[in-house]
Amino acid sequence: MIQKKICMLGAFAVGKTSLVQRFVSSIFDERYHTTVGVKIDRKDVRVGDRDVSLMLWDIHGEDEFQKLRLSYLRGSSGYLVVADGTRRTTLDRAYALQGVAERTVGKAPFVLLVNKADLKGDWNLEPGDLDEARSRGWKVLETSAKTGDHVEEAFLHLASRMLEG
Amino acid sequence: MMPRDARPDADQALDELRRILVGPELDVAQRVEQVEHRIDDPRTRSEDVSQVLPQALLARKDDPALAHAMEKPVAAAIGKTVRRDPKPLVEAIFPVIGPAIRRSIAHAMRQMVEQFNAALENSLSPKSLLWRLEARRTGRSFAEVVLLKTLVYRVEQVFLIRRESGILLRHVTAPDVEARDANLVSAMLTAIQDFVRDSFSAGPEDAVETLQVGEFAVWVAQGRQAVVAAVIRGSPPAELRKGRQEAVDTVERDMATELGDFDGDTAPFEACEPALEACLGQATARKKSSLLPALVFALALAGVLWMGYGFLEGLVAQRRWEAYLERIEEEPGLVVTASGKRDGRFFLRGLRDPLARDPADLLGDLDAGTIAVNWELYVALDPALVLKRVVQAMEPPSTARLRLDGTVLIVTGEAPAAWSRRLERDGPLLPGVTRVDTSGLAEVER
Numbered sequence: 001m002i003q004k005k006i007c008m009l010g011a012f013a014v015g016k017t018s019l020v021q022r023f024v025s026s027i028f029d030e031r032y033h034t035t036v037g038v039k040i041d042r043k044d045v046r047v048g049d050r051d052v053s054l055m056l057w058d059i060h061g062e063d064e065f066q067k068l069r070l071s072y073l074r075g076s077s078g079y080l081v082v083a084d085g086t087r088r089t090t091l092d093r094a095y096a097l098q099g100v101a102e103r104t105v106g107k108a109p110f111v112l113l114v115n116k117a118d119l120k121g122d123w124n125l126e127p128g129d130l131d132e133a134r135s136r137g138w139k140v141l142e143t144s145a146k147t148g149d150h151v152e153e154a155f156l157h158l159a160s161r162m163l164e165g
Numbered sequence: 166m167m168p169r170d171a172r173p174d175a176d177q178a179l180d181e182l183r184r185i186l187v188g189p190e191l192d193v194a195q196r197v198e199q200v201e202h203r204i205d206d207p208r209t210r211s212e213d214v215s216q217v218l219p220q221a222l223l224a225r226k227d228d229p230a231l232a233h234a235m236e237k238p239v240a241a242a243i244g245k246t247v248r249r250d251p252k253p254l255v256e257a258i259f260p261v262i263g264p265a266i267r268r269s270i271a272h273a274m275r276q277m278v279e280q281f282n283a284a285l286e287n288s289l290s291p292k293s294l295l296w297r298l299e300a301r302r303t304g305r306s307f308a309e310v311v312l313l314k315t316l317v318y319r320v321e322q323v324f325l326i327r328r329e330s331g332i333l334l335r336h337v338t339a340p341d342v343e344a345r346d347a348n349l350v351s352a353m354l355t356a357i358q359d360f361v362r363d364s365f366s367a368g369p370e371d372a373v374e375t376l377q378v379g380e381f382a383v384w385v386a387q388g389r390q391a392v393v394a395a396v397i398r399g400s401p402p403a404e405l406r407k408g409r410q411e412a413v414d415t416v417e418r419d420m421a422t423e424l425g426d427f428d429g430d431t432a433p434f435e436a437c438e439p440a441l442e443a444c445l446g447q448a449t450a451r452k453k454s455s456l457l458p459a460l461v462f463a464l465a466l467a468g469v470l471w472m473g474y475g476f477l478e479g480l481v482a483q484r485r486w487e488a489y490l491e492r493i494e495e496e497p498g499l500v501v502t503a504s505g506k507r508d509g510r511f512f513l514r515g516l517r518d519p520l521a522r523d524p525a526d527l528l529g530d531l532d533a534g535t536i537a538v539n540w541e542l543y544v545a546l547d548p549a550l551v552l553k554r555v556v557q558a559m560e561p562p563s564t565a566r567l568r569l570d571g572t573v574l575i576v577t578g579e580a581p582a583a584w585s586r587r588l589e590r591d592g593p594l595l596p597g598v599t600r601v602d603t604s605g606l607a608e609v610e611r
Contacts, residue, residue, distance in 0.1 A: 002429040003348065005330035027346050028353060036360045040331075040352040052429075055332060055352045071359040075330025077429065162429075 003053045004162050005075050009068070009101060010082030011093035012061035015115045018145040019082065023152060024056060033060045038072050047160045054159060068097070070104050077162045078109040080154060085114045085123040085142070095133075109161035110138075111154050117144040276340070280308035309341070312449070318399035319447035324351050325416060325437055326392040327427060331355025334391065334434040337441045354383070354394055388413040390424040395444055408444055415440045485531045486511045492527040497547040499524060512537040518545035520553050544596045551597030558595055559588055565606065574598045577605040 010016045017030070017039070024041035032039040043054040059072050073079070079101050083094040094112060101110065112133050114125075120142075133140050139157055141150040203209045225231045247254050292314070300310040313319075321342045325335040333351035338344050361373050372392075376383040382397045386409035393413045397405075416437050417424065423433045490513070493499045498521025503514040517524065517540040524540065525533065548569045555574060561567060565580040574592055576585075585603050592601035 001431060003332045003431055004429045005332055005352070025346065025349075027349050032353075036353075036356055038356045038360075040349050040356060042346065042349055053348065055330075055348060057352065057356070069359065069363050071363050072356060074359075075327070075332075077330075 001051055001053055002163070003055060004077040004159070005055045005057065006158060006162075007057045007059055007073055007076045007079040007101070008082060009059055009073075009079060009094075009097045010061055011084070011087075011090040011097075014061060014082045014084040014087075014090050015145045016061065016082045017058055019113065019115055019143060019151060020056065020058065021145070022148060023155065033058070037069055043155050045155050045159045047156065047163055050163065052159045052163065054155060068100065070100070073101055073104045076101075076105045076108060077165075078158045079105070080111050080113055080158065082113045082115055085116045085125055086119055088124050088126075088129070091125065091129060109158055109165060111158050112138050112140045113143045113150075113154055114140065115143050115145060117142040117149055118146040280306075280312055313398070315449050316399050317448040318397055318401040318405075320395050320397050320401070320405075320445045322347070322396040323412075323441045323444045324354070324392075324394040324396075325412075325434060325441055326351045326355060326394060327424070328355075328387065328390050328392050332429065332431070334431050335437050335441055337438060337445060339445050339447070351394075354385075355392070358385070358392075384409055386410045386413045388417045390427075391416050391420075393441070393444065402448075405446075412440045412444050482511075482531075482535065485529065486536070489528060489531050489536075492529070493524060496522055496524075496527065498522070498545040498550050500543075500545075510535060510537055512539075514539045514541075516541055516543040516545075518543060518547075518550055520550050520557070521545065546597045548597075551595070554595055555592065555598065559584075559591065561588075564609075569597075570602075572597060572599040573602055574600070575602045575605065579607045579609050582608040582610065 008016050008020065017033070020041065020043070024043045026039075026041040028039050028041075030039070037060040039058045039060075041056045041058060043056050045052050045054060057072055057076070059068065081094045081098050081101070083091040091114070098110065098112070101108075114130065116123075130140055139161075141154050141157075143150045143154065145151075203213060222231070243254070293311075296310045296314055297307055299305075300307040303310070305313075319339060321339045322344050323337050324333060324347065326332070327334055331352040331354070333348045336344070336347040336351070344350075357376075358373055361367070362369070362371060370387075372385060372387045374385050374387075376385075380398055382401065383394055384397060384401070384406060385392060385394045386406070391413055393409050393416070395409055416434075419440075420434065420437060490501060490504055493501055493513075493515070498518030500516040501513060502516060503512075505512060513536065515538075519542055524538065551569060552567055555561075555567060561576075562580050562584060564578050565576055565584075566578045568575050568577075574588075576588065580588075585606055585608055589601050589603060592598050
């Protein structure tokens with residue numbers, strides 16, 4: 001069994017926790033976010049013929065009261081950066097967080113998730129906003145906590161990239 | 166037309182001619198014949214196949230189809246062998262399962278004795294009622310609750326954790342300990358370490374060494390790349406901490422390469438299990454005074470002995486009573502009409518001929534004081550008693566011999582004529598005698 005630590009980062013209230021809730025095994029509840037600032041869940045995936053257990057550190061969204069604890073990022077083999085399609089600022093924050101993560105854990109595979117795809121009519125992203133990310137070679141997935149679209153794909157993609165590396 | 170016996174010569178001649186005409190082709194024909202023979206003859210074919218069978222099996226040893234095809238016949242063959250004579254198979258697998266069974270039994274016995282000892286020692290303590298209630302409430306066995314309550318400490322779980330990522334490398338638990346998702350606990354433990362370190366701006370080498378929650382303590386020993394965390398119930402002695410640190414040091418020394426090149430594969434860390442298991446352990450509080458349990462044990466033993474003696478005694482008395490009844494049944498002139506046991510005493514009601522043997526003579530080892538007997542008199546028609554009655558009433562001379570044939574009294578030998586007359590007259594009046602036959606009796610004058 002291969003085990004990997006991955007992190008999930010994103011601005012406050014982009015829906016990180018609800019995005020993965022249905023897909024992970026969990027024994028800790030929401031309160032950990034507001035107390036310790038991180039909640040850890042497990043996601044088992046199968047890549048080819050290998051079983052991979054992803055330890056998902058869901059790090060509390062940065063807000064004015066709580067700063068991102070960089071120490072939670074250490075030892076990660078990959079990460080998910082989450083933005084909220086209905087709030088343009090969260091995408092800027094996602095770019096910034098990606099930079100922070102890269103400085104902390106080095107070059108590691110990651111996926112940018114633009115959440116709330118079910119509310120696409122309310123999105124206020126400019127047409128070229130995501131192109132910038134894609135042009136940098138990032139994997140970008142439009143996800144929805146409501147429908148679960150592309151969430152499984154995000155885990156699988158990240159897991160297989162980590163095994164390659 | 167050619168005569169019949171000349172035919173083989175003709176065949177030979179034809180073969181000869183064929184050989185001359187088509188020489189080389191004949192060899193081919195012969196070979197075809199040989200091949201046909203090899204194919205058609207089961208014995209030759211078996212020999213042929215047997216020569217290539219081992220190589221053929223080896224060549225296909227990785228083919229799942231071969232295993233599938235052989236599965237049923239092999240199972241059937243083993244089944245048949247075992248049914249016929251299980252000994253060879255038993256001998257073959259004993260070296261494997263023998264030690265495993267021994268270990269398992271020894272383990273079970275040790276656990277049972279430990280739990281039993283603890284339960285016995287505490288079975289009469291004032292707390293035991295509360296513990297019994299707790300056992301009922303939690304669904305654990307009483308012995309288990311006693312063990313937990315009398316523990317000074319017990320190391321229930323040991324985690325070997327990759328320091329930076331919090332990934333669980335190995336996890337061992339004490340018997341009967343249920344652990345929740347150890348991978349998540351390991352990661353969260355690491356997160357808490359990070360949290361505390363960040364919150365108090367401690368150095369990267371500083372770590373939370375002890376977490377105390379209710380009756381649980383988590384002791385953490387940190388190495389450069391690995392962390393050993395032990396979950397302990399109760400109050401562990403300080404020297405136990407040394408063991409944790411030794412375990413980390415051992416793992417970091419022995420697994421230096423694996424820790425350095427760690428890429429998420431936890432399999433190699435199985436080798437650390439002995440070092441981690443050495444951290445498991447427990448200590449139980451022994452009671453200072455063992456007088457009370459000893460007294461209880463002695464009383465219980467006395468009770469058991471007393472009950473056993475009573476039971477045995479009852480058994481012996483019953484046996485003697487039955488023998489007494491059997492002797493009575495065999496005795497002429499004694500009839501049992503009712504018998505049994507009432508209020509702890511044997512009783513008997515029956516009929517008794519006054520000429521029968523005194524039942525008191527038949528008591529044997531039975532104590533007359535323990536039985537109640539009620540005899541009613543009657544006249545028995547048993548031949549022995551009829552004769553006895555005749556002898557008592559008629560007082561025959563010693564020269565006369567009496568015997569009964571059914572209800573006919575036959576007299577032989579010699580007797581005075583007067584006595585003979587009296588017998589003929591009074592004999593049939595006696596119970597059990599309907600007629601007297603004196604034809605074989607010689608009458609003598611006195």
